Structures are given as structure tokens and as C-alpha cells.
Amino acid sequence: MLNQDADLNKQPFHNQIPKPIALIDETISLENDMLLGWAPKLDYSKLLTLNFNNQLNDQIMSEALQNNQLVYVGFRPQDNHQMHKQYSTTSSYPFKKSKTIQNKPQYPFLGMNPTFNSKIQFNSIFESGNLDLVTQVSEFEYDLYMRVDGNTQGHTSWYNFELNGMKKGEKIQLNICNFTKSHSLYERGMKPYIWRSTNQEWLQGGENVQYRTSQNNNNCLSFCIICNQDNELFKIAYCIPYTYSQLLEYCNNLQKNCNHVKCSILCESLGGVQLPMFTFSKFKNKNKKCIIIQARIHPGESNGSWVMQGVLDYLSSQSAIKILEKCIIKVIPMMNPDGVILGNYRTGLAGKDLNRKFKQTDGILFPTVQAMKKLVKDQYKKFGNNLIAFIDLHGHSIKKNVFLYGPEYPLWNYNYYKCRILPKLLSQKTEMFRFYSSIFRISQSKKSTARGVFADLYDIVNCFTIETSNGNYYTQTQTFEFNSKNWLKMGWILGETLIDMIDTQNEMDQIYNSKNEDLKRSNRFTKNNSILNKKSITDPCQISFQNTKFQKLMEQLKMDADKMNQSCSEGNSDSFDDGDEIEEDTNENKSEEINKSKSIQSKPLLSILYQTQKSKLESKYSPTHQKPLLQQTIMLSIEHNQNKVYQPYQSAAQRMILKKMASRSQSKKLNQVNNYLTNCINQKQFATIEYLDSSLNVNQTMEQNPHSLIPRPSTTQLEVMEDEKFTPFQGLNTSLYSGFKRHTRLRSNLTAQKQKQLREIKRNNQTKSPPQITTNIRNTIMNNTQTNFEAMKLKLKMRLQQEPTKLSESYNTTRPSVPPSFYSVRRNMIKRLKI
Numbered sequence: 001m002l003n004q005d006a007d008l009n010k011q012p013f014h015n016q017i018p019k020p021i022a023l024i025d026e027t028i029s030l031e032n033d034m035l036l037g038w039a040p041k042l043d044y045s046k047l048l049t050l051n052f053n054n055q056l057n058d059q060i061m062s063e064a065l066q067n068n069q070l071v072y073v074g075f076r077p078q079d080n081h082q083m084h085k086q087y088s089t090t091s092s093y094p095f096k097k098s099k100t101i102q103n104k105p106q107y108p109f110l111g112m113n114p115t116f117n118s119k120i121q122f123n124s125i126f127e128s129g130n131l132d133l134v135t136q137v138s139e140f141e142y143d144l145y146m147r148v149d150g151n152t153q154g155h156t157s158w159y160n161f162e163l164n165g166m167k168k169g170e171k172i173q174l175n176i177c178n179f180t181k182s183h184s185l186y187e188r189g190m191k192p193y194i195w196r197s198t199n200q201e202w203l204q205g206g207e208n209v210q211y212r213t214s215q216n217n218n219n220c221l222s223f224c225i226i227c228n229q230d231n232e233l234f235k236i237a238y239c240i241p242y243t244y245s246q247l248l249e250y251c252n253n254l255q256k257n258c259n260h261v262k263c264s265i266l267c268e269s270l271g272g273v274q275l276p277m278f279t280f281s282k283f284k285n286k287n288k289k290c291i292i293i294q295a296r297i298h299p300g301e302s303n304g305s306w307v308m309q310g311v312l313d314y315l316s317s318q319s320a321i322k323i324l325e326k327c328i329i330k331v332i333p334m335m336n337p338d339g340v341i342l343g344n345y346r347t348g349l350a351g352k353d354l355n356r357k358f359k360q361t362d363g364i365l366f367p368t369v370q371a372m373k374k375l376v377k378d379q380y381k382k383f384g385n386n387l388i389a390f391i392d393l394h395g396h397s398i399k400k401n402v403f404l405y406g407p408e409y410p411l412w413n414y415n416y417y418k419c420r421i422l423p424k425l426l427s428q429k430t431e432m433f434r435f436y437s438s439i440f441r442i443s444q445s446k447k448s449t450a451r452g453v454f455a456d457l458y459d460i461v462n463c464f465t466i467e468t469s470n471g472n473y474y475t476q477t478q479t480f481e482f483n484s485k486n487w488l489k490m491g492w493i494l495g496e497t498l499i500d501m502i503d504t505q506n507e508m509d510q511i512y513n514s515k516n517e518d519l520k521r522s523n524r525f526t527k528n529n530s531i532l533n534k535k536s537i538t539d540p541c542q543i544s545f546q547n548t549k550f551q552k553l554m555e556q557l558k559m560d561a562d563k564m565n566q567s568c569s570e571g572n573s574d575s576f577d578d579g580d581e582i583e584e585d586t587n588e589n590k591s592e593e594i595n596k597s598k599s600i601q602s603k604p605l606l607s608i609l610y611q612t613q614k615s616k617l618e619s620k621y622s623p624t625h626q627k628p629l630l631q632q633t634i635m636l637s638i639e640h641n642q643n644k645v646y647q648p649y650q651s652a653a654q655r656m657i658l659k660k661m662a663s664r665s666q667s668k669k670l671n672q673v674n675n676y677l678t679n680c681i682n683q684k685q686f687a688t689i690e691y692l693d694s695s696l697n698v699n700q701t702m703e704q705n706p707h708s709l710i711p712r713p714s715t716t717q718l719e720v721m722e723d724e725k726f727t728p729f730q731g732l733n734t735s736l737y738s739g740f741k742r743h744t745r746l747r748s749n750l751t752a753q754k755q756k757q758l759r760e761i762k763r764n765n766q767t768k769s770p771p772q773i774t775t776n777i778r779n780t781i782m783n784n785t786q787t788n789f790e791a792m793k794l795k796l797k798m799r800l801q802q803e804p805t806k807l808s809e810s811y812n813t814t815r816p817s818v819p820p821s822f823y824s825v826r827r828n829m830i831k832r833l834k835i
Contacts (some may be wrong), residue, residue, distance in 0.1 A: 096272030151351030190471030300394030310491020
């Protein structure tokens with residue numbers, strides 16, 4: 001009863017306890033934090049600091065300020081918000097506003113020098129402008145310096161500024177003094193692009209254009225301009241500018257005038273600027289294909305934006321309805337708007353080349369790259385193999401005309417011909433495009449680019465980078481200067497050619513698939529492929545298109561391979577010549593090169609050459625080869641000098657010998673090998689002995705090469721038992737014999753009867769003492785006079801007799817190379833033992 005009363009007393013107490021209050025909002029879930037762990041959110045409103053480290057410009061600024069020669073100081077924004085705030089006053093484009101901080105004043109002033117009386121007024125404080133410094137050399141000569149890319153220390157090739165204040169008929173000389181490129185199209189006839197207020201058109205102009213090396217070991221562009229009217233306004237640029245505000249204005253007009261386009265936002269850039277994306281589609285079909293086109297990932301290649309506008313003009317017109325019935329085309333016209341606004345040449349605000357970051361997964365520093373990767377991945381999941389093309393529009397500052405870079409396939413592969421359809425059609429439609437300047441290869445430095453990554457991940461056959469020259473294009477008769485009208489026309493032609501490429505490749509696919517099925521059926525009833533071997537054409541692709549309308553095209557593409565190899569190489573690419581790509585690659589792979597250089601030190605050249613594997617030599621050279629094996633080893637090392645195994649004592653001079661010999665022709669290589677062998681003998685870099693019979697005259701040996709006199713035996717000629725032991729000669733280095741096991745050949749050519757005879761000979765000779773043999777040979781050699789040794793350029797280094805080291809020890813110790821004469825002596829000794 002007491003317990004019951006106690007329970008009754010507790011019951012009203014529990015009823016009086018209030019219900020618990022929710023500590024968090026039910027709409028917020030902690031499930032992700034419980035599974036993945038908690039991490040603080042990144043504050044994207046923080047400012048991105050911009051640094052412009054250029055010791056040359058800072059030094060010249062201080063010197064010119066002291067000498068009262070400083071005319072103009074350009075704008076160096078300290079962060080992205082200050083950049084947008086300054087440029088948005090003259091240009092109208094939206095940007096993400098962030099917290100403002102008090103910026104330090106620009107040193108020593110901004111714009112024109114208030115204390116310097118200059119008639120000519122310079123200005124570059126506008127979108128895509130990058131004039132950093134102007135100093136006066138004389139009354140009519142000025143030195144100009146470009147601002148480096150943000151958060152970098154180089155990439156000075158883009159320039160964009162304006163000037164006024166000249167009188168009619170006046171002539172001034174401008175020197176742009178801090179180019180980083182060693183070569184440019186200015187050396188081949190290109191001129192700066194100049195806009196005048198009198199004609200208001202961007203054209204190449206200037207007089208006495210020279211591209212030379214300046215005093216600061218940089219490259220300098222010098223040219224003169226003449227004023228046609230008082231106070232005429234000049235706009236001078238590396239290429240015709242195409243700004244981000246200009247793109248937004250064009251996009252607004254495009255949406256108003258086109259009904260089959262949808263505009264969306266791909267992502268937001270690192271600097272807080274939106275990337276517009278256009279999707280062109282007309283009808284809904286199940287078997288539609290997809291094409292993705294991007295441009296302007298390098299800010300200084302503004303000609304790529306002009307070509308892109310030409311493509312957009314075509315896709316927004318009624319002429320593109322045919323291709324839109326079969327394809328969905330997604331266009332991202334500007335991949336790096338931050339760099340375009342700031343006036344960079346190569347990089348974004350992070351100071352990196354975005355076209356070298358497609359292998360990385362950093363979505364904070366490279367949001368536009370990750371957004372493009374996600375777009376391509378999503379389209380591949382949706383369309384699969386119907387994602388038929390990815391095109392990246394670029395500009396080029398070294399080569400002329402328009403050309404492209406494409407993927408690499410072997411000649412017998414069907415895709416070899418398929419990826420060449422677009423450039424072949426473009427070359428037939430316009431003379432601006434040069435098919436033989438195109439390169440179908442993805443080198444090691446290009447594998448991290450957009451086309452390199454997407455071709456590797458999704459096997460897109462039509463994965464191209466279309467390069468448009470910044471200066472000129474030539475035909476069979478003359479050379480023309482590029483302008484904005486040419487680039488717009490080139491973009492229109494590219495859009496027209498896409499539908500021709502699709503129709504052509506569809507017909508080729510049908511023919512190739514049907515012919516392949518017929519060949520497979522016919523081969524089922526044959527025991528082997530003897531029918532194919534009897535045909536004169538062994539290429540399966542040419543067999544498939546034989547007696548079709550594509551037969552001539554396939555034959556022509558096959559013949560074009562030799563012309564394209566003679567026409568150009570990847571070394572002529574824009575970035576390889578000016579060092580932009582090399583700078584990116586060397587910075588990333590610097591640690592690897594340092595590790596390699598530590599392992600590559602000085603060592604005798606012949607030690608390198610003898611390090612080549614025996615199996616490679618046996619597979620490459622037949623036993624009946626007439627050249628000495630020493631030359632074979634050297635030639636093999638020259639051909640594979642990049643893959644050979646180095647030891648930690650190789651010298652740089654010996655590596656240079658291999659590189660020089662590898663760059664020469666076959667005949668020159670042989671001559672170089674012979675010369676090096678004779679030099680080794682003359683300089684006595686290794687000890688050699690030639691065993692000469694008594695019947696052989698010394699005068700004959702003087703006229704002949706010692707190595708050709710007694711050649712080293714081939715693999716099948718060496719009749720050596722594995723368990724044979726050889727007693728070393730007294731006075732020779734025993735390490736020669738310790739390495740003999742490494743050069744011992746297999747006895748596969750010896751018959752069983754011959755092996756039996758050798759064993760009997762060995763048993764009979766066991767009673768003979770090897771030291772007597774050594775003494776006889778030494779006495780025979782010592783009977784010759786010292787002059788004979790000098791005449792034959794041979795010298796015997798007398799050393800104490802040592803026991804030969806074990807085979808395992810010879811791998812870990814440093815040993816000199818084994819000369820071919822050693823094998824000749826040993827072979828003669830074996831023959832004498834048989835007698």
C-alpha cells in the first residue's frame with residue numbers, strides 16, 4: 001500500500017513538469033555535419049588582394065621621379081573591389097559588392113604627373129587598360145612600361161592605352177620597353193592596332209616598327225605615329241580590345257533579336273563577376289547531338305572574342321536552323337572576365353593560367369574552370385557519344401593565319417581521318433584558315449588544358465583549340481592584315497562549317513560501320529586474314545571507303561600527313577616560343593627537375609653507354625650486324641638518351657654530347673661515334689689490350705682502327721659456358737673481369753654434342769695451370785718494344801694481380817667499362833685451350 005501511495009504521489013509531480021523547448025530550428029538539419037564533420041563556412045565576401053611585383057618598373061619609377069622625367073603612373077588596384085569600383089565608373093557591368101576597406105594612397109600619384117608639364121596626355125585607367133609607367137626620353141620620344149598580370153611577376157605582352165594633345169603634323173616615337181616574348185609577329189610585318197578619332201576604326205598602323213632587345217634585357221617595341229589633326233585622340237592596343245561590358249551589351253541585344261536562344265549564368269568568377277552562357281536549340285528530338293564552345297580563357301587574346309561574336313551572329317540567325325534541328329549548342333563567350341577587366345594578358349586574378357588548371361579540383365581559386373568541367377560532365381552523362389565536339393577559341397601571336405590544335409590518333413585509326421574533317425572543310429571555305437599549319441597532337445605540357453583533359457576523359461574526337469593569328473594571314477599570292485571584320489567573318493564561316501562536318505561524319509560513320517560488318521562476316525569463313533594481306537591497300541579505313549565518294553578525301557588526308565610534318569611542329573606554338581606555358585610547367589615541376597639533377601652527376605661516357613640493357617641490344621641488332629657492338633651501344637644510347645639509366649657521377653659535358661649527337665642525321669651520328677672512339681683512345685680514358693698474332697705486322701695495325709681490327713663477337717658467336725672461370729691477366733684491373741658476367745651471352749645456339757665436347761675439353765685442361773697461360777701472354781706482349789705500343793696508341797697499365805670480385809659486388813661498386821678488345825683476347829684464349 002505504501003508503494004502504491006508513493007506512485008500516486010509521484011504522478012501529479014510528473015504532470016507538472018513542462019515540455020522541453022526545441023534548442024534549434026527544425027528546418028535546419030545537422031545530418032551533414034554529423035556524417036561529414038563540421039567545418040566553418042568560407043567567407044566569400046572577403047576581398048581578393050592584388051599584387052603587382054615588378055622590380056623593373058619600380059626602379060625606373062624612382063629614377064625618373066628623381067630626374068623629373070616621370071610623366072604618367074598607371075592604376076594598380078589593391079583588391080578586386082577597388083578594381084571594379086574604379087572601372088565601373090566608365091564601364092557599366094554588374095559585380096558582387098564586398099566589404100570596403102580604406103585603401104592606401106597610390107604612390108606617388110595616379111595618372112599624369114601634376115608637377116610635370118607635358119603637352120601629350122596619357123590615359124589607361126579604364127577597363128582592359130594596363131599602362132603602368134611613362135617616362136620622357138626627349139621632346140618627341142617616350143618610354144612606356146606595361147603593368148604585369150595581377151599576382152604575377154611577368155606576362156607583359158598586352159597593352160592598351162590612349163593619348164592626345166598632339167598638333168597636326170607632329171611625329172612622336174613610342175617605345176614599349178618590357179615585352180617578355182623573345183619572338184613576335186612584329187618581326188614579320190605586324191603593326192600595333194591604332195584607333196583614331198578622325199576615322200574611328202581599329203587598323204594596324206605606325207611607322208618604323210621595330211622589335212628589338214632593350215637595355216634591360218627585355219624586348220622593346222618601337223614605332224612612330226603622326227598626328228593628322230590638332231588634338232587628335234589615339235587609342236593604341238596590342239589587339240583590338242573586346243571588353244566584358246561590350247560582351248554584356250551584345251548579349252542583351254542577342255536575347256531581344258533571337259527566339260531560339262536561352263541565356264543563363266554558368267557561375268561567378270573569383271572576382272565576383274557572372275559568366276553568361278547561351279544555349280541554342282530549336283526543336284526537341286531524342287537523338288540530338290551536343291556541341292560546347294568556349295572562348296577568352298586568356299584575356300590578352302581578344303581576337304578570340306571577335307571570332308566568338310561571329311559564331312554567335314551565325315547561331316542567332318535563320319541560317320542556323322538546320323544545325324539547331326540536329327544539335328544543341330552551348331556557348332560560353334568569356335571564360336576569364338576578371339583578367340579581361342583588369343587588363344591581364346595570360347592569367348586570372350589568382351595569378352595562374354586557367355587553361356593549365358583543368359586537372360585540378362580547386363573550386364575556390366578556379367571556379368570558372370570547375371564550372372566548365374561540371375558542364376561537360378553533365379552533358380556527357382546526358383548525351384553520351386552524341387557529345388561530338390568541344391571547341392576552344394584562342395588567339396596566337398607567333399604564327400599567321402587561322403589553324404587548330406587537335407587530338408592525336410594513329411594513321412590506321414578511323415578517328416585519324418574523322419578529326420581532320422572540320423579543318424579540311426574550313427580550308428576549302430576560306431583562305432584565312434591554313435590546314436597545313438594545324439597540329440594534331442597533345443604534348444605533355446598541353447595535357448592539363450581544356451582540350452587535353454576533355455579528350456582524355458570523354459574521348460571527344462572533335463576536341464579542338466582554334467588559334468587565330470593576331471597579325472596577318474597569307475594566301476598563295478599576298479599577305480593581308482587582320483581586322484575585326486575578318487575575325488567576325490571567320491566566326492560566321494566556322495558556324496556554317498559545323499553543319500557540314502556533322503553531315504559528313506554521319507555519312508562516313510554509316511559507311512564505315514556497314515563495311516566493317518561485311519568484313520567481319522567475310523572473315524568468319526576464312527581461316528586467316530590472307531585475303532587482306534593480298535590487297536594492295538592494307539589500311540582498313542581506306543578499304544572501308546574504297547569506291548565511295550569519300551575515297552579521294554581519305555587518300556588526300558593520308559597524303560597530307562607528310563606535308564603537315566614538314567610544314568610546322570609543336571615547337572612553333574605560341575606559348576612554347578614566348579615561354580608562357582613553359583613558365584607554368586616549370587613552376588609546377590621544379591621540384592621534379594631538382595630531384596633529377598641531383599641524380600645526374602659526372603660519370604664516364606662509356607659507363608653510360610655500357611649501362612644499356614642486354615635484352616634491348618639483342619632484340620634491336622641481329623647477329624650478322626657488321627658494326628662493332630660498341631658503336632651499336634652508343635647509337636642505342638643516343639636514340640634512347642631520355643630513357644637511359646644514369647648513375648650519380650655523370651657530367652654535364654657528356655650529356656651534351658649525347659644530345660648533340662641525337663639531333664643529327666644517321667650518317668653524322670656514325671661519324672661522331674667514330675670520332676669519339678678515336679678521341680677516347682688518344683686521351684687514354686681506358687686501358688685496352690689487343691692480342692696480336694706473331695704473323696701480324698705492326699705497320700698494318702697502325703693503318704687500321706684497333707676496334708675494327710679485332711671486332712667484338714656477336715651474341716651467337718660467343719661460345720661461353722656459364723660455369724667457366726677465367727683467370728685474369730696479371731697487371732690488369734680486376735674490375736674488368738668482375739663485370740664480365742654481365743656481358744656473358746646465353747648458350748642457346750650450342751648443340752648438345754658441342755656442349756659435351758666443351759665439357760671434355762674443360763676436364764682435360766683442369767690439370768694445366770692458368771698462371772702459365774698468363775705468363776706466356778704477358779711475355780709475348782712484353783717482347784714488343786715500347787715504340788710499338790705508342791704507335792698502336794695502346795698502353796698497358798701494370799697493376800698487382802687481384803682476385804676477381806663477385807658478381808653481386810660488381811653491381812654496387814664503381815667499375816670502368818669493358819673494352820671490346822677484352823672479348824677478343826678471351827676468345828683467342830679459349831681457342832688456344834681447345835688446341
